[in-house]
Amino acid sequence: MSAAPLPPHLLAAAERVCAAGRQVVAAGLSPGASGNLSERVGDLVVVTPTGLGLGELEPDLLAVVDTAGVPVAGSGPSKEVPLHLALYRREPEVAAVVHLHSPCAVAASCLPPWSPASALPPVTPYFVMRVGRTPLAPYAPPGSAELAASLDGLPGRFTAALLGNHGSLTGGRDLDRAVDAAVELEEAARVTVLLGGREARWLDDGQAAELAGRYGTHWVHGA
Template sequence: MSTAQADLAGHPLCQDLVQAGATLAGLGLSPGSSGNISVRIGDTVLMSPTGSDLASLDAGNLALLSLDGDVLGGPKASKEFPLHQAMYARYPDMTAVVHLHSPNAAALSCTQPWAPHSALPPITPYLVMRVGQVPLIPYAAPGNSSQGAYINSLDFDFSAVLLQNHGPLTSGASVQQAVDAIIEIEEAAKLVLLLQERPARLLDDAEIAELTRTYGTTWKTSGP
């Protein structure tokens, strides 16, 4: 372990990362060695290593990178670091990014998006409150930097995306916020899939506006 890693291993955000991995794995949202989590501490990023099981992350054995992607120590980072890098670059106030292959969100990512600004409809107040709109990012092979570039090209606000044929990616001002958001996306995706072609009542513009105003999230208040 490098000196920098040793110094950061006890950082509260590092401890939160490890706990978040265990929580998400315990919920069955991170099968096998899928998914990755990172935290930003100053101008460095600590990330779950490639091929790691989120259930058993070690605070002293995380990949350490600069915000530009330079390797500073530790094991090899996940190839999906460019996705995390894009969210940190777009939103400097975010300190955590979570990416999963959770089953319902991954299934929904294989379908047509509800609207250009959100793959998911405003199906529950909690999705609007805790996440906001979730744009669909066109497919690219895992690790392809084009998705990060696409994320940064969007001209509207969001804190989470759905990667086509892949899964969700969330960011947060805290690790808990990013975790809560990705759990909420999974639950909302499950409801959409359960409803399938059945007529569903969605939140209307006034209801959405009240929630976004109260909770500081973003949602374009017009239908698809």
């Protein structure tokens, strides 16, 4: 299955990716063999392989690609590598990416966005603090160049997005933060879906902007 072994200096990153995979599976956020994770180390990206559940990962089963998506070591990488690379290009501070098909995020991704800038409203302070604005990328086939390009086409700064009729994408300065953001995004989506479009009270612009400024996330007036 392996084309070339992982370089020794990437083994720690590979172990972190495997641990994160077990974490999201234990949290019920990765049904079946869905979802993919990556960590950037310099000019290389350690990414989960194709066709393997996130709870079944082992370091020697992971893949390594360069920043152009060309495989350089390990197994065959997930088909969603271009999506991960698109977020890395947008936000140089992002060093880890989590893409999941968690149920409530998928449900929310099928709904009209709350605003042009964020699919979800500032429903809780924790969503604003840990995730920030989360635009809705238009539907494109999974693994396609169009899906990665849909992320490139979204305006403004963000480290999370919902992918139309598909799932969630979160980034962070490390895998712990990217996983935390994925968990919090799922919770914000769950609350939004539970409200079912009813009239609700969100954090106002000032409250959301204050939290985003204090915790280093991205939020803009009205979104």
